[in-house]
Amino acid sequence: MKMKKKRFLSLILMLVMLVSTLVMSGCGTEKKSGNEGNYDGELVYDHSMELQYAKLFSVDYYKGGYKLITITNRDEDTAIVSKQSKLLLVPDGMSAPSGVDSDTVILKTPVTNMLVSSTPVTSLMNASNCLDNISQVTYDKKSWYIDAVKKAFDDGKLTYVGDYKAPDYETIIAGAPTLAIFSTMLTSVPDVAEKLKELGINYILDQSTYEDHPLGRVEWAKLYAALCNEEDAATDMFNAQAAYVDTLSKxxxxxxxxxxxxxxxxxxxxxxxxxxxxxxxxxxxxxxxxxxxxxxxxxxxxxxxxxxxxxxxxxxxxxxxxxxxxxxxxxxxxxxxxxxxxxxxxxxxxxxxxxxxxxxxxxxxxxxxxxxxxxxxxxxxxxxxxxxxxxxxx
CATH class of the missing domain: 3.40.50.1980 (Nitrogenase molybdenum iron protein domain)
Structure with a gap:
C-alpha cells in the first residue's frame, strides 16, 4: 500500500514538473517573439522588404514590429515635398523611439482613417485588404468603376471631400485623417499642399507613375499594405500579376x-x-x-x-x-x-x-x-x- 502511494506521489510530482517546464518554455517563446518588452522604444534593424521592380520606395523592418517607409520623390519641390518622405510605423502597444529625425512622420499601425486622392492607389489598397482603412476620397461615387468602392460609399464608409484641386477643408478637418495620400498632381496645386500643412495633415505623394517598369506600379501595393499590416495580401496580388509577365517573357x-x-x-x-x-x-x-x-x-x-x-x-x-x-x-x-x-x-x-x-x-x-x-x-x-x-x- 505504501509503495503504491509513493509511486502515485512520484507520478504527480513528475507531472507538475513537466507542466512547469512547458509553461516556462511557452512564456519564454512569447517574450522572444512578441512586440512587448525587449525592443519597446528601440530601433533594431531586422530586414528589408523584398522588391522586384519598384525602385522609388523601401520598407525596413525592425525588431518589435517597427517599420520605416522611405519614399524617393522624383519631382522635388520643397514647397510641396522634400527629396525623401519617411514614415515610421509604430505597432500597437509599443512606444515611439526617441531621436527620430524631425521630418519623419510617426504613425501607429495599422494606419486607419486615411484620405486617398488617387484611383490607382485606391485600387491597390482595395486589392490588398486595405479599403476599410480609407475614409475619405477626392472622387465621388459616380466616378468609380470598382464595385467594392461604390459599396463602401453606400455603406457610409467613404466620404467624398471634393476635387483634389479644391477640396472641402471643413469636411477633411471633420474626418481628421491620420494620413493623406495624393498623386503627384498635387504639385500642380501648391496652395492645396500648403493648406494641408497649415491644417497639420500629414501627406505623401504616390510616385508609382515614375517607376521604370509597369509592374513597379503594381508593387507599390506593398507599401500601402505595410501601413495596414496586410503585406501578405499585397504580395499575393503582385505575384499573380507578375506571373503574366514571367510567362510572356518566355x-x-x-x-x-x-x-x-x-x-x-x-x-x-x-x-x-x-x-x-x-x-x-x-x-x-x-x-x-x-x-x-x-x-x-x-x-x-x-x-x-x-x-x-x-x-x-x-x-x-x-x-x-x-x-x-x-x-x-x-x-x-x-x-x-x-x-x-x-x-x-x-x-x-x-x-x-x-x-x-x-x-x-x-x-x-x-x-x-x-x-x-x-x-x-x-x-x-x-x-x-x-x-x-x-x-x-x-
Missing part, C-alpha cells in the same frame, strides 16, 4: 506593330511617349510600339499633328485607342469620323482597332492581366472582339 515576339493614342473632343491627337508604361506594356506583350523613337526618356503623352501621326502610324498592325481620355467612339465609323485620314491606316483597314475599357486607368492592380490582354489581342482571330480590358471597334 514567348516569342509577334512582330506586330501597335500605335497607342487618343483624340480629344477638340480634335487634338495625343500619342503615348516611348518611355510611357503603356508603350512598355505593348513591348512586354510581344508587340512593337510604333512610336519607339518618341521621347524614350519620358512618360505620359505628346501632342502630334494628324498628318505627322499618319506618316508614322499608317502601317501599324494594331491600334489601341485610349477610350476614356479622349472621344469615346462606339463604332469604327465613329472612330474614322474624327478625321478621314484615319481610314487609310492599315490597322483600320484590317479591322484591328481596339479601345481600352472605361476602368483601364483606375485598376492598377491588374496591369499584369492587362499586358496579357494585349498579347491575346495580338494573337486573336477575326472572330474575337472583346477581351477583359480591350474591346474591338466594328
Amino acid at each position: 514567348a516569342e515576339k509577334t512582330g506586330k506593330s501597335v500605335a497607342v493614342f487618343y483624340i480629344t473632343s477638340k480634335g487634338k491627337l495625343y500619342v503615348r511617349n516611348a518611355g510611357d508604361y503603356l508603350a512598355q506594356m505593348v513591348n512586354i506583350a510581344g508587340g512593337d510600339y510604333i512610336f519607339s523613337d518618341l521621347n524614350a526618356d519620358k512618360t505620359g503623352t505628346q501632342e502630334m499633328g494628324i498628318e505627322s501621326f499618319y506618316e508614322k502610324a499608317k502601317d501599324a498592325d494594331y491600334i489601341i485607342y485610349v477610350w476614356n481620355l479622349g472621344g469615346k467612339p462606339s463604332t469604327l465609323n465613329d472612330f474614322t469620323g474624327y478625321n478621314s485620314i484615319l481610314a487609310d491606316i492599315k490597322a483600320v483597314k484590317d479591322g484591328n482597332v481596339w479601345c481600352t475599357t472605361p476602368d483601364f486607368f483606375q485598376i492598377a492592380d491588374t496591369i499584369g492581366s492587362m499586358i496579357n490582354d494585349i498579347n491575346l489581342m495580338l494573337n486573336a482571330d477575326a472572330d474575337t472582339s472583346e477581351l477583359t480590358y480591350l474591346k474591338k471597334l466594328k
Whole structure:
C-alpha cells in the first residue's frame, strides 16, 4: 500500500514538473517573439522588404514590429515635398523611439482613417485588404468603376471631400485623417499642399507613375499594405500579376506593330511617349510600339499633328485607342469620323482597332492581366472582339 502511494506521489510530482517546464518554455517563446518588452522604444534593424521592380520606395523592418517607409520623390519641390518622405510605423502597444529625425512622420499601425486622392492607389489598397482603412476620397461615387468602392460609399464608409484641386477643408478637418495620400498632381496645386500643412495633415505623394517598369506600379501595393499590416495580401496580388509577365517573357515576339493614342473632343491627337508604361506594356506583350523613337526618356503623352501621326502610324498592325481620355467612339465609323485620314491606316483597314475599357486607368492592380490582354489581342482571330480590358471597334 505504501509503495503504491509513493509511486502515485512520484507520478504527480513528475507531472507538475513537466507542466512547469512547458509553461516556462511557452512564456519564454512569447517574450522572444512578441512586440512587448525587449525592443519597446528601440530601433533594431531586422530586414528589408523584398522588391522586384519598384525602385522609388523601401520598407525596413525592425525588431518589435517597427517599420520605416522611405519614399524617393522624383519631382522635388520643397514647397510641396522634400527629396525623401519617411514614415515610421509604430505597432500597437509599443512606444515611439526617441531621436527620430524631425521630418519623419510617426504613425501607429495599422494606419486607419486615411484620405486617398488617387484611383490607382485606391485600387491597390482595395486589392490588398486595405479599403476599410480609407475614409475619405477626392472622387465621388459616380466616378468609380470598382464595385467594392461604390459599396463602401453606400455603406457610409467613404466620404467624398471634393476635387483634389479644391477640396472641402471643413469636411477633411471633420474626418481628421491620420494620413493623406495624393498623386503627384498635387504639385500642380501648391496652395492645396500648403493648406494641408497649415491644417497639420500629414501627406505623401504616390510616385508609382515614375517607376521604370509597369509592374513597379503594381508593387507599390506593398507599401500601402505595410501601413495596414496586410503585406501578405499585397504580395499575393503582385505575384499573380507578375506571373503574366514571367510567362510572356518566355514567348516569342509577334512582330506586330501597335500605335497607342487618343483624340480629344477638340480634335487634338495625343500619342503615348516611348518611355510611357503603356508603350512598355505593348513591348512586354510581344508587340512593337510604333512610336519607339518618341521621347524614350519620358512618360505620359505628346501632342502630334494628324498628318505627322499618319506618316508614322499608317502601317501599324494594331491600334489601341485610349477610350476614356479622349472621344469615346462606339463604332469604327465613329472612330474614322474624327478625321478621314484615319481610314487609310492599315490597322483600320484590317479591322484591328481596339479601345481600352472605361476602368483601364483606375485598376492598377491588374496591369499584369492587362499586358496579357494585349498579347491575346495580338494573337486573336477575326472572330474575337472583346477581351477583359480591350474591346474591338466594328
